[in-house]
Amino acid sequence: MKKISLLLCLGIFLLPAVNSPAADISISEASSECIDCHASVHPGIVKDWQNSRHANIAPQDAMAVEGPARKVSSKNVPDNLKGTVVGCAECHMQRPEAHADTFEHNGYEIHVVVSPKDCSTCHSQEDEQYSKNLMANAYDNLAENKLYQKLQRSIIGTKKRSKGRIICGPADEATKAEACYYCHGTKLKVVGQETRDTEAAGELEFPVIEGWPNQGVGRVNLDGSLGSCSACHTRHAFSIEMARKPDTCKECHVGPDVPAFKVYAASKHGNIYSAMHKSWDFSAVPWTIGKDFTAPTCAVCHVSLLVNGDEEVVSERTHQMNNRLPWRIFGLVYAHPHPQSPDTSIIRNKDGQPLPTSLDGTIAVEFLIDPKEQDTRRKSMQAACLNCHDSSWVKGHWQRFENTIQKTNGDILIATSIMGDIWQGGYADLETNPFDEAIEKKWTDTWQFYANTIRFASAMGGGGDYVVYANGRYHLTQAVLEMNDWLNLRKKFDPSKSKGIKQ
Ligand code: HEC
Ligand code: HEC
Ligand code: HEC
Ligand code: HEC
Ligand code: HEC
Ligand code: HEC
Ligand code: HEC
Ligand code: HEC
Known part of the structure; x- marks a missing residue:
């Protein structure tokens, strides 16, 4: 040995x-x-x-580095961890009493799931900031919201055909883990022990963990901490290079509901990235604009510590990310100022629903940031742009983007007022589940797919195909027309039900 x-x-x-x-x-x-x-x-x-x-x-050498190049942000690291490199034991044996999956393994007390709190011993700033990111809370934000649970069921629920209707019941755990919670993160739980007969070491005992494996951004860990740093820094390389490349974010930010990667790939920035990135330096810290890269990746606009040619810091690194986001452009159901707390399950609109906006478009002001805070965040996002663009370019871009927020919200107001009439007329059932009938799906598509796509393409691409034909305004307009026709047809065939409808 x-x-x-x-x-x-x-x-x-x-x-x-x-x-x-x-x-x-x-x-x-x-x-x-x-x-x-x-x-x-x-x-x-x-x-x-x-x-x-x-x-x-070893941490002690890393801690000798001063200034923006320093990678170990903790001020103090326990003496027993300072002098040796960060090996298997330094991660898998930390804080054994805190982890429900700690077990005896060849003479050592180890745990399988190394959590952000373990990383925090050396990277406390990243852990602290990440806990304020919506991503860390992505499990509860979905699982603890009764309305979103109905949306979830309407998409992945176990289907039954009964009395001429399709009923979506709750989904099973295995489906949940590979669907919504693949990205949002699962809730881990130790549910027993198993013995494996191994070639290398004979019979060994291991914990059986429900919800495992998973690298979702809001994973609820066995020490109670939230998130998985390996969502962006895969083990066991834990590299900065990978996190800075857009493919890492693509894993979760690509679908028709959240098409950030698609709009980026089709943008001027995405084009420059794919043509030129082979000559860029993705490992340099600090990251120098113009020298190490010439167009932004997701990380540049949302996370990175950036310096200019004089080594002056122009953007601080942020694992919180939303301190550069004035808006929430992901419509729920309308785009709105960013929520104050990363735990969105606490939000109630004026009608008592767990949504940041009401169906009539009123925003849940007391849970969202105010215009002053929006302004601060707008400036911190724009600080990155201004190293490569003139202020008039950035201002012109931003005006179009905020106009698009207004316009798409206006279209969703119309789609939602048609849907309101459909519910009021009794042509669809609002109470049991507002998302699970075909006409409700059409309405959901207007905000979850089309309005989102338009806003994402406006914010991160400056327009182009995704604001028009690729899941954009073309589809939004068509869906609104079809919803309207659907309602008129129902009214014609069943006028008795349409009494409550104003127009
Ligand atoms: C910097 C901390 C760190 C170090 C060092 C580290 N690990 Fe891990 N390891 C992790 C994390 C984190 C995970 C789980 C990934 C996740 O969070 O989803 C993991 C997962 C594992 C797994 C389960 C993964 C699988 O695919 O089944 C094994 C086995 C493992 N580590 C062994 C090792 C060994 C052996 C070493 C030393 C060569 C080592 N680890 C070093 C953090 C670490
Ligand atoms: C004598 C050999 C041996 C030694 C020493 C050893 N391991 Fe293992 N370890 C194994 C074997 C064998 C497995 C099971 C592999 C499998 O089931 O595929 C395993 C599994 C693991 C797992 C994954 C458990 C799971 O269920 O996912 C982790 C994590 C791990 N070892 C970490 C460590 C760490 C950390 C150390 C040192 C403190 C260590 N091991 C020392 C042989 C060893
Ligand atoms: C015991 C201290 C310690 C722990 C625990 C630890 N790290 Fe590190 N980490 C370091 C050191 C030391 C470096 C290298 C610093 C340097 O190069 O100056 C580093 C570097 C990094 C880097 C930069 C890599 C690069 O390519 O530049 C990342 C990312 C990182 N760690 C993530 C993690 C994650 C995620 C965890 C938990 C799963 C973790 N670390 C746990 C000490 C630690
Ligand atoms: C491929 C990854 C992925 C999958 C799978 C996924 N989501 Fe998401 N989800 C995201 C991303 C990314 C966001 C953040 C969007 C943004 O802000 O741009 C998000 C945000 C949300 C939000 C907003 C939560 C809040 O309050 O902040 C809801 C609700 C939601 N998703 C529901 C679902 C449901 C229901 C499913 C399963 C039917 C699901 N998601 C599956 C990636 C995913
Ligand atoms: C494993 C899936 C996953 C990966 C990988 C991922 N994200 Fe996310 N991201 C999510 C989910 C899910 C949410 C929404 C959480 C919610 O609303 O509850 C989200 C939300 C966000 C937000 C909004 C944060 C806030 O607090 O407002 C930003 C910005 C973001 N992601 C950027 C990125 C970037 C940049 C990358 C790549 C470096 C990335 N994400 C990688 C799943 C992921
Ligand atoms: C959503 C993606 C994402 C997640 C999750 C994430 N990171 Fe990062 N991380 C990044 C990006 C992007 C960078 C590059 C920042 C830059 O360019 O300055 C980075 C950089 C780092 C660095 C700086 C490395 C250096 O070379 O200076 C460390 C350390 C780090 N992350 C640790 C963590 C820890 C610990 C966690 C979990 C609490 C975590 N990260 C979770 C995306 C992520
Ligand atoms: C040129 C800079 C830039 C690049 C590159 C960029 N973004 Fe963005 N991103 C923005 C702007 C601007 C916004 C809108 C700001 C706001 O919502 O307040 C935004 C918003 C977001 C949001 C928040 C959505 C919400 O619900 O509010 C997520 C998530 C996101 N981007 C992910 C990504 C991902 C993933 C990539 C890479 C594929 C990426 N971004 C590339 C500038 C950028
Ligand atoms: C690292 C440098 C860099 C950063 C940072 C950067 N850009 Fe760019 N951007 C470019 C380059 C280079 C082009 C290509 C200009 C051309 O077409 O000649 C470009 C193109 C654009 C375009 C495309 C215009 C069009 O009509 O095709 C828009 C819009 C844009 N940037 C907005 C922004 C915004 C907003 C930000 C900040 C959130 C930003 N950029 C950050 C380098 C950058």
Whole structure:
């Protein structure tokens, strides 16, 4: 065992240094043991880790770096973790008492699910900021909202055909985990123990974890913490390069409801990225505008620490992200000022529904940010643009974008007033589930797909195909016309029901 361990250590020494001359690389005794065995059990995992910064720099050396290049944001790191590189044990053995999945494994108390709170020991700022991001709360934001649960059921529920109707019941756990909660994150739970007969180490006991595997952004972890840092920094490379590339965000921000990647890929910025990114530097920290890259990726506008040619910081890094977002352009059902709290399950509109806007378009003001805060956030987003664009370009772009928010909200008001008449006339059932009939789906499409697509393309692409023909205004207009025809036809065939309808 000792011999293999020594050879492996030498292997690590020979890796190209990824940082300034690393002092001596020492691995803790516990981690050497994990590696001895796991190098043959999981060569993929061990190699990824060996190529990572974690395998090459000990916290005490990383903490000696001052200024924007510093990667370990915690002011204090426990002494026992400072002197060795960040190995298997330094992550999988942290805070054993906090993790419900802690188990005895070849003489060590380890847990499987390394959580943001574990990373926080060395990266406290990222963890603190991320907890204020909607993403960290994405599980509860969906699972604890009664109305969104109805939407969920209408899409992924188990279907039954009964008395001429299609009924959507609750979805099963396996479907939920690979559908909505693939992105939003599952709630993990230890539900038992199992014994596996392994080739490397004979019979071993492991916890059985419900909701696992999952890398959703709001995963509820076994220490109670929220989120999965590996949503953007996959284990065991945990690289900044990957997080800065748009493909990472594409995994979740691509569908017709949230088409950020699609509109980006079809934008001028996306075009420059795909033509030129091979010559860009995605690992440099700090990231210099113009030198390391020439057009923005998702990270540049939403997350990154940016410096100009004089090494002056023009945008601070933010894992909170919404401190650069004045609006919520994802319509629920209208676009609205950004919510104050990342926990949206607490929001109630004036009609008592758990929505940030009412069906008549009134916003739930006391839960949303005020115009002053919107202005601060607008400026922090625009701080990035102004390094590559003149102020008149940015102002012109922003005016069109905010005009699009007004116009699309106006169209959704019309679609929703038709839907209101349909409910009022008794042609569809609002109470049981406002999303599960064909005509309700058509209405849902207007705000969930078309208005969203138009706003996303306006915000992040400056217009183009996605504001018109590709799930844009063309489809929105057509859906509103069809809803209107549908209502008129019903009124004609069943006039007795249309008494309550004004027009
Ligand atoms: C003597 C060999 C051996 C040693 C030493 C060892 N492991 Fe393992 N480990 C295994 C085997 C075998 C498995 C099961 C692989 C499988 O089921 O596919 C495993 C599984 C795991 C799992 C996944 C458990 C799951 O259910 O998903 C983690 C995490 C893990 N080991 C971490 C560690 C850490 C951290 C150390 C060092 C503190 C360590 N191991 C030391 C052999 C070893
Ligand atoms: C920087 C922290 C960190 C280090 C260092 C680390 N891990 Fe992990 N490991 C994680 C995280 C995080 C996950 C789970 C991914 C997630 O959050 O979804 C994980 C998951 C695993 C799993 C289960 C993954 C699977 O696909 O079954 C195994 C096995 C494992 N680690 C073994 C190791 C071994 C062996 C080492 C050392 C070579 C190591 N880890 C080093 C953070 C770490
Ligand atoms: C014990 C301290 C420690 C823990 C725990 C830890 N890290 Fe790190 N992390 C470091 C050090 C040290 C570096 C390298 C710093 C350097 O290169 O200057 C680093 C670097 C990084 C980087 C930058 C990589 C790059 O390509 O520039 C990321 C991203 C990162 N860690 C994420 C995580 C995540 C996610 C977790 C939890 C799963 C985690 N770290 C756990 C100490 C830690
Ligand atoms: C492919 C990833 C993905 C899947 C699958 C997914 N979502 Fe989402 N969801 C997102 C993203 C991304 C956002 C944020 C959109 C934005 O703000 O631009 C979001 C936001 C939401 C919100 C707003 C929550 C709030 O209050 O902030 C609701 C509601 C929602 N999704 C419902 C669902 C339902 C229901 C399902 C399953 C039928 C689902 N999602 C499946 C990625 C996904
Ligand atoms: C594993 C899925 C997943 C990945 C990967 C992902 N996101 Fe998200 N993102 C979500 C979901 C889900 C939400 C909505 C959460 C909610 O509304 O409750 C969201 C919300 C957001 C928000 C709104 C945050 C806020 O507080 O207003 C931004 C901005 C965002 N994502 C940007 C990004 C960027 C940039 C990347 C890539 C670097 C990325 N996301 C990667 C799933 C993901
Ligand atoms: C939604 C995607 C996303 C998630 C989730 C995420 N990050 Fe990041 N992270 C990024 C992006 C993008 C960057 C690059 C920022 C930049 O360019 O300045 C980054 C950068 C970092 C860095 C800086 C590395 C360096 O080289 O200076 C660290 C450390 C880090 N993240 C840790 C974490 C930790 C810890 C978590 C979990 C609490 C986490 N991240 C969750 C997207 C994410
Ligand atoms: C040129 C800068 C820029 C780029 C590049 C960019 N975005 Fe955006 N993004 C914006 C602007 C501007 C907004 C609207 C601001 C607001 O909502 O207040 C926005 C809004 C968002 C939102 C919030 C949606 C909501 O519900 O309010 C998400 C999520 C998002 N972008 C994800 C992404 C992803 C993923 C990528 C890469 C595929 C990306 N963005 C690329 C500028 C950018
Ligand atoms: C790193 C530099 C960089 C940053 C940062 C940047 N852009 Fe750009 N942007 C460019 C370049 C280069 C072009 C291509 C100009 C051309 O077509 O010649 C461009 C094109 C555009 C276009 C396309 C106009 C058209 O009609 O095709 C819009 C709109 C735009 N940017 C808006 C923004 C906004 C808004 C921001 C900030 C949220 C921003 N940009 C941030 C470099 C940048």
